[in-house]
Amino acid sequence: xxxxxxxxxxxxxxxxxxxxxxxxxxxxxxxxxxxxxxxxxxxxxxxxxxxxxxxxxxxxxxxxxxxxxxxxxxxxxxxxxxxxxxxxxxxxxxxxxxxxxxxxxxxxxxxxxxxxxxxxxxxxxxxxxxxxxxxxxxxxxxxxxxxxxxxxxxxxxxxxxxxxxxxxxxxxxxxxxxxxxxxxxxxxxxxxxxxxxxxxxxxxxxxxxxxxxxxxxxxxxxxxxxxxxxxxxxxxxxxxxxxxxxxxxxxxxxxxxxxxxxxxxxxxxxxxxxxxxxxxxxxxxxxxxxxxxxxxxxxxxxxxxxxxxxxxxxxxxxxxxxxxxxxxxxxxxxxx
Amino acid sequence: xxxxxxxxxxxxxxxxxxxxxxxxxxxxxxxxxxxxxxxxxxxxxxxxxxxxxxxxxxxxxxxxxxxxxxxxxxxxxxxxxxxxxxxxxxxxxxxxxxxxxxxxxxxxxxxxxxxxxxxxxxxxxxxxxxxxxxxxxxxxxxxxxxxxxxxxxxxxxxxxxxxxxxxxxxxxxxxxxxxxxxxxxxxxxxxxxxxxxxxxxxxxxxxxxxxxxxxxxxxxxxxxxxxxxxxxxxxxxxxxxxxxxxxxxxxxxxxxxxxxxxxxxxxxxxxxxxxxxxxxxxxxxxxxxxxxxxxxxxx
Numbered sequence: 001x002x003x004x005x006x007x008x009x010x011x012x013x014x015x016x017x018x019x020x021x022x023x024x025x026x027x028x029x030x031x032x033x034x035x036x037x038x039x040x041x042x043x044x045x046x047x048x049x050x051x052x053x054x055x056x057x058x059x060x061x062x063x064x065x066x067x068x069x070x071x072x073x074x075x076x077x078x079x080x081x082x083x084x085x086x087x088x089x090x091x092x093x094x095x096x097x098x099x100x101x102x103x104x105x106x107x108x109x110x111x112x113x114x115x116x117x118x119x120x121x122x123x124x125x126x127x128x129x130x131x132x133x134x135x136x137x138x139x140x141x142x143x144x145x146x147x148x149x150x151x152x153x154x155x156x157x158x159x160x161x162x163x164x165x166x167x168x169x170x171x172x173x174x175x176x177x178x179x180x181x182x183x184x185x186x187x188x189x190x191x192x193x194x195x196x197x198x199x200x201x202x203x204x205x206x207x208x209x210x211x212x213x214x215x216x217x218x219x220x221x222x223x224x225x226x227x228x229x230x231x232x233x234x235x236x237x238x239x240x241x242x243x244x245x246x247x248x249x250x251x252x253x254x255x256x257x258x259x260x261x262x263x264x265x266x267x268x269x270x271x272x273x274x275x276x277x278x279x280x281x282x283x284x285x286x287x288x289x290x291x292x293x294x295x296x297x298x299x300x301x302x303x304x305x306x307x308x309x310x311x312x313x314x315x316x317x318x319x320x321x322x323x324x325x326x327x328x329x330x331x332x333x334x335x336x
Numbered sequence: 337x338x339x340x341x342x343x344x345x346x347x348x349x350x351x352x353x354x355x356x357x358x359x360x361x362x363x364x365x366x367x368x369x370x371x372x373x374x375x376x377x378x379x380x381x382x383x384x385x386x387x388x389x390x391x392x393x394x395x396x397x398x399x400x401x402x403x404x405x406x407x408x409x410x411x412x413x414x415x416x417x418x419x420x421x422x423x424x425x426x427x428x429x430x431x432x433x434x435x436x437x438x439x440x441x442x443x444x445x446x447x448x449x450x451x452x453x454x455x456x457x458x459x460x461x462x463x464x465x466x467x468x469x470x471x472x473x474x475x476x477x478x479x480x481x482x483x484x485x486x487x488x489x490x491x492x493x494x495x496x497x498x499x500x501x502x503x504x505x506x507x508x509x510x511x512x513x514x515x516x517x518x519x520x521x522x523x524x525x526x527x528x529x530x531x532x533x534x535x536x537x538x539x540x541x542x543x544x545x546x547x548x549x550x551x552x553x554x555x556x557x558x559x560x561x562x563x564x565x566x567x568x569x570x571x572x573x574x575x576x577x578x579x580x581x582x583x584x585x586x587x588x589x590x591x592x593x594x595x596x597x598x599x600x601x602x603x604x605x606x607x608x609x610x611x612x613x614x615x616x617x618x619x620x621x622x623x624x625x626x627x628x629x630x631x632x633x634x635x
């Protein structure tokens with residue numbers, strides 16, 4: 001009798017007994033959803049889950065204010081946290097996400113960093129011009145700018161004929177596929193690096209851009225001196241219009257983060273860094289896609305197409321395509 | 337969406353996250369140790385996967401040399417280069433974009449990545465936080481291994497750089513690493529918990545065997561009750577003996593020889609819990625044993 005009267009008011013034991021089955025059901029649904037895809041859950045399950053989540057959440061509030069069983073509160077906190085992130089988590093499928101990346105997110109993020117893109121381009125040009133002038137005045141500069149592994153047989157010591165040969169025949173390299181893949185992974189790694197270095201207020205990124213330009217300038221000076229400027233242009237730009245563009249964008253993404261940390265504007269520094277980071281990260285995934293194209297053009301296109309004019313035509317085509325894709329404004333469906 | 341007020345730090349590692357339903361989930365930040373541990377697990381997994389992947393490809397390559405010549409080798413090389421690239425850059429991203437928002441190492445230790453504003457964790461945030469690993473981990477690693485023949489001064493700068501980023505999470509109260517700052521995320525400790533047995537549901541038999549008077553129950557408050565709960569769940573019989581002896585002394589319990597300490601403690605826990613919870617319903621909370629009840633009405 002005494003027991004009955006006590007339980008008539010409220011007891012955490014009965015409270016718990018009444019709801020335990022619901023919690024177990026919620027846990028089971030979450031477990032299934034987290035292991036696989038949402039498709040493992042039936043429509044009924046998906047309708048039931050938010051209801052169970054809300055009842056667990058209200059049980060948590062009740063338990064916090066009326067129960068002294070800390071293990072119970074901790075359990076409910078864990079369960080509600082998991083359910084919260086499921087119920088309010090991302091719902092779009094992978095396919096939808098990829099589609100919206102190519103149709104909206106990527107061009108938008110590239111447009112958003114247009115200022116940094118110009119700066120990044122200017123830095124690279126500055127490096128190019130400086131190195132060009134240096135190497136033109138004294139060819140010995142070439143070796144101090146360009147690391148030996150990159151130069152290969154192309155150095156100031158090489159004959160003009162040998163230099164010309166490198167533009168049309170990369171030393172009888174076979175395995176173009178491997179070459180293309182290597183270039184792609186290597187360049188991607190370098191540009192991810194340029195992006196990440198932006199965190200140090202953008203300074204290392206800027207230096208990296210100048211240095212990249214310097215390599216370009218040194219090569220140009222060497223070839224121009226031998227009267228091979230036009231031919232070098234075709235060799236370089238067939239993939240360079242895509243690759244250099246991508247590297248400039250990677251640098252721009254890094255600079256975007258760096259400048260937003262230094263000059264957060266109206267936001268707090270942390271909020272500015274976060275916004276910049278998300279824009280820049282989207283641009284970076286795009287950069288990797290571009291580098292994949294560049295790798296294919298460099299690995300296959302450049303070796304198989306040896307006519308200068310065709311090379312220039314492809315280079316221009318690629319450049320115009322990228323610019324049109326990024327910068328031509330388009331009608332977006334209002335929901336953004 | 338949910339709102340988080342990052343200024344409101346409750347206690348040390350705890351952060352508020354108010355769900356749209358208005359309940360505070362009280363997230364706990366992962367400690368530096370947990371995060372380092374999770375990373376090490378992932379790192380070794382990465383290396384193990386890479387080794388297995390390489391062994392499979394090499395043995396496949398040896399098989400194809402005889403059959404197709406250099407074409408087979410070329411394909412194997414492409415696969416290896418791409419595989420290595422994807423593994424290095426997308427291992428973390430792929431797992432964290434998933435439903436659990438955690439890599440295998442993080443899952444193991446009950447961690448998960450959460451957007452700091454309590455909103456949903458987007459793919460671009462995950463990408464941003466993980467691309468930063470390039471300068472946080474892989475750059476210092478390449479300095480340490482000295483692969484590019486760098487001289488002492490540069491290696492030293494590299495080491496300083498590595499330390500700067502390695503200890504970055506220790507210099508801010510939210511344990512953010514560079515990637516977290518850029519992505520607007522933090523890592524919380526939200527392990528899966530089992531629902532523990534209810535210690536408060538003492539049987540009628542126990543209640544008959546141990547009858548406590550109100551005075552005996554009033555010796556302690558909520559703090560002591562929860563400490564007692566931990567003692568009971570920890571299951572260390574020696575500690576339980578000691579605690580039981582202390583409580584018996586405090587409440588003047590007549591100790592009988594055959595009395596079991598665990599049974600005594602759980603009965604006391606059940607009785608004390610019931611009493612405190614009932615008082616709570618009437619608006620009387622008793623924080624701990626020093627909390628006096630003089631100016632409150634008795635039920």
